[in-house]
Amino acid sequence: MRGGRYYTRSRRVGGRVVREYVGSGPVAQLAARLDARERAEREAERRAHRAERDRLEAADVAVAELCDLSEALASGALLLAASTGHDRGEWRKRRGQSQSGE
Numbered sequence: 001m002r003g004g005r006y007y008t009r010s011r012r013v014g015g016r017v018v019r020e021y022v023g024s025g026p027v028a029q030l031a032a033r034l035d036a037r038e039r040a041e042r043e044a045e046r047r048a049h050r051a052e053r054d055r056l057e058a059a060d061v062a063v064a065e066l067c068d069l070s071e072a073l074a075s076g077a078l079l080l081a082a083s084t085g086h087d088r089g090e091w092r093k094r095r096g097q098s099q100s101g102e
Contacts, residue, residue, distance in 0.1 A: 007032050 007028035008019045022031045 009035055 004024055005028075007022045009022055010017050010019055012018070019038070020068040022028050
């Protein structure tokens, strides 16, 4: 039968997309179902990977916020303890202050 239904698939060969004739009839239907299943599996893997990446990025943001807050708390505690920081260097006790903070 000329001009009937047939199945082709595209694949990449050497950086170019090439159409590959698979066949017609039951063989083509089976090949089409197998290709569709493989596409669905790849898409599911992509979605899972994307969800994991988004989850890790959210965790990174939370850790960065925690680091910023802990740094602010530590700086505040050192200021209350009458310490001074020199140009983002070491924290030191201010001169002339007693150990009890008086």
